[in-house]
Amino acid sequence: MTFSYHRAESVGDAIAAVSRDPNARFIAGGTNLVDLMKYDVERPGRLVDITRLPLKGFEQTGGGGLKIGALVPNSDLAYHPSIERDYPLLASAILAGASAQLRNAATTGGNLLQRTRCYYFYDVATPCNKREPGSGCSAMTGVNRIHAILGASDACIATHPSDMCVALAALGATVHVAGPDGERTIAFEDFHRLPGDEPQKDNTLAHGEMVTAVELPAPRFGANHSYLKLRDRLSYAFALVSVAAAIEMDGDVVGEARVALGGVAHKPWRDPKAEGLLKGQIPSSSAFAAVADSLLSGAEGHGANDFKIELAHRAIVRALGQAAAATPQVQSSKTVN
Amino acid sequence: MSTSQTTIDPPRPTSLTLTVNGELRTIEIEPSVTLLDLLRERLHLTGTKKGCDQGQCGACTVIVDGKRVNSCLQLAIMKDGCEVVTIEGLGAPGDLHPMQAAFIAHDAFQCGYCTPGQICSAVAMIDEGHATTSDEIRELMSGNLCRCGAYTNIVDAIEDVLSQRRRHLEAAE
Ligand SMILES: Cc1cc2nc3c(=O)[nH]c(=O)nc-3n(C[C@H](O)[C@H](O)[C@H](O)COP(=O)(O)OP(=O)(O)OC[C@H]3O[C@@H](n4cnc5c(N)ncnc54)[C@H](O)[C@@H]3O)c2cc1C
Ligand code: SF4
Ligand code: FES
Ligand code: FES
Numbered sequence: 001m002t003f004s005y006h007r008a009e010s011v012g013d014a015i016a017a018v019s020r021d022p023n024a025r026f027i028a029g030g031t032n033l034v035d036l037m038k039y040d041v042e043r044p045g046r047l048v049d050i051t052r053l054p055l056k057g058f059e060q061t062g063g064g065g066l067k068i069g070a071l072v073p074n075s076d077l078a079y080h081p082s083i084e085r086d087y088p089l090l091a092s093a094i095l096a097g098a099s100a101q102l103r104n105a106a107t108t109g110g111n112l113l114q115r116t117r118c119y120y121f122y123d124v125a126t127p128c129n130k131r132e133p134g135s136g137c138s139a140m141t142g143v144n145r146i147h148a149i150l151g152a153s154d155a156c157i158a159t160h161p162s163d164m165c166v167a168l169a170a171l172g173a174t175v176h177v178a179g180p181d182g183e184r185t186i187a188f189e190d191f192h193r194l195p196g197d198e199p200q201k202d203n204t205l206a207h208g209e210m211v212t213a214v215e216l217p218a219p220r221f222g223a224n225h226s227y228l229k230l231r232d233r234l235s236y237a238f239a240l241v242s243v244a245a246a247i248e249m250d251g252d253v254v255g256e257a258r259v260a261l262g263g264v265a266h267k268p269w270r271d272p273k274a275e276g277l278l279k280g281q282i283p284s285s286s287a288f289a290a291v292a293d294s295l296l297s298g299a300e301g302h303g304a305n306d307f308k309i310e311l312a313h314r315a316i317v318r319a320l321g322q323a324a325a326a327t328p329q330v331q332s333s334k335t336v337n
Numbered sequence: 338m339s340t341s342q343t344t345i346d347p348p349r350p351t352s353l354t355l356t357v358n359g360e361l362r363t364i365e366i367e368p369s370v371t372l373l374d375l376l377r378e379r380l381h382l383t384g385t386k387k388g389c390d391q392g393q394c395g396a397c398t399v400i401v402d403g404k405r406v407n408s409c410l411q412l413a414i415m416k417d418g419c420e421v422v423t424i425e426g427l428g429a430p431g432d433l434h435p436m437q438a439a440f441i442a443h444d445a446f447q448c449g450y451c452t453p454g455q456i457c458s459a460v461a462m463i464d465e466g467h468a469t470t471s472d473e474i475r476e477l478m479s480g481n482l483c484r485c486g487a488y489t490n491i492v493d494a495i496e497d498v499l500s501q502r503r504r505h506l507e508a509a510e
Contacts, residue, residue, distance in 0.1 A: 006346070034410045035410060047412075051415060099479055100465070101405050
């Protein structure tokens with residue numbers, strides 16, 4: 001690791017420092033970037049430290065939503081009283097991810113921008129189209145237990161590992177971005193991208209653009225929600241499959257349902273058509289199974305991860321059931337109710 | 338207050354000031370030095386252990402500005418002006434921190450390699466205030482692996498300190 005270092009004094013200073021140097025990167029909590037630098041996967045020539053910038057606050061928005069600063073640590077976000085009360089799905093998803101130490105260091109912006117990746121991506125001795133475009137994908141015919149079943153391409157079958165982002169997708173968050181050409185907002189579903197034939201691109205940010213905040217719409221799913229994460233260990237492991245389920249009831253029937261999947265695609269996976277199947281329905285296992293069928297209709301395994309299709313189906317039905325019964329999965333509980 | 342320059346270009350050693358276990362330290366380092374390597378190699382505080390060096394085991398856990406973090410994933414230069422507490426700063430022979438004493442009383446280690454990280458993590462976890470049940474302790478301590486499998490005794494030691502604290506708080510009321 002050899003790089004020059006700049007501690008940004010302002011958002012403008014940070015953007016200018018990164019945008020004028022193609023080899024420069026922002027660094028926030030460092031938990032993903034430093035890790036990848038140690039493996040020689042990321043080789044920035046210059047690090048621009050954004051941790052002293054004033055992006056650590058929460059701000060109520062006009063529409064009854066909440067704007068979260070890009071540098072709010074994951075742990076502070078999960079335990080913030082407004083998040084616990086109004087967006088418990090988000091709090092739960094964050095607490096399902098990584099470890100307490102990592103959540104203390106990791107930031108809101110960094111969590112969004114952590115690389116979509118797999119173990120071959122880390123291993124510079126193996127071909128990987130994401131790390132080295134055109135070199136091939138080792139996972140395609142290799143060990144692919146953790147890989148994608150939805151939205152993959154011939155070039156890459158990696159998954160986005162974030163838990164927080166699965167909840168943000170379900171809640172319909174908006175990402176606020178500042179860059180050399182000014183500010184813009186990006187709908188959450190447009191922030192991360194599918195691999196296509198450019199798997200080196202995880203998201204739609206341009207070089208030099210910085211996430212300044214994530215905005216949540218007014219709360220709607222405080223009562224009926226669940227984040228169900230299934231993995232090879234009971235804690236501190238990436239999801240094989242995770243489900244963020246949220247339901248807004250309208251009397252006895254479903255007014256609106258949201259289902260986002262983690263661990264199955266290059267980005268948090270949603271399908272409004274599948275969610276729409278629940279509208280006006282009385283919650284039931286068969287109604288939830290129809291949603292799962294629809295969400296997974298295009299699912300495709302690559303051998304070692306074939307089991308994920310059935311696992312995802314069951315997890316969707318179970319998480320929607322937990323949400324409908326208002327008995328969300330508790331992350332410290334190691335049984336699935 | 339921060340003393341090092343805000344731009345180091347090209348890469349070269351620069352001066353960094355930190356409070357480590359209550360003592361103000363100024364050290365020359367390159368930007369690539371992690372907090373873990375700074376503690377062990379430059380300050381010779383070898384109580385903090387290097388296990389995986391990748392954020393996966395928790396052996397390197399220290400407390401920075403009151404929060405437990407994996408020191409192997411922190412660049413020291415970014416911690417300029419911060420306050421760091423390591424296992425050496427929690428207590429010393431003859432004057433043990435209650436968590437250190439509880440680990441001994443409950444036989445909460447075998448080889449001891451993960452222990453400094455476990456203890457720093459447990460002390461900070463209690464301050465965070467989100468662990469009351471043993472399930473919550475297990476979940477919130479899951480960032481600290483123990484290859485010897487001393488987990489049940491580790492949870493017992495932490496529960497002991499938590500209940501000492503509860504008794505102490507009740508007595509103070
Ligand atoms: C052992 C281990 C286990 C983990 N397990 C999980 C898990 O189970 N679930 C989970 O969700 N996550 C998990 N993580 C990942 C963790 O959540 C991320 O590493 C973390 O969220 C990244 O945030 P950061 O602030 O540390 O980012 P950094 O490492 O600082 O940055 C990551 C990337 O984002 C860019 N960046 C940072 N901030 C901004 C910004 N504001 N604008 C633009 N670009 C920016 C950086 O340039 C860099 O490319 C795990 C990590 C480790 C090491
Ligand atoms: S799945 Fe993607 S990240 Fe993994 S080896 Fe293939 S191209 Fe690389
Ligand atoms: S040495 Fe830092 S987590 Fe293992
Ligand atoms: S006591 Fe040996 S690793 Fe924990």
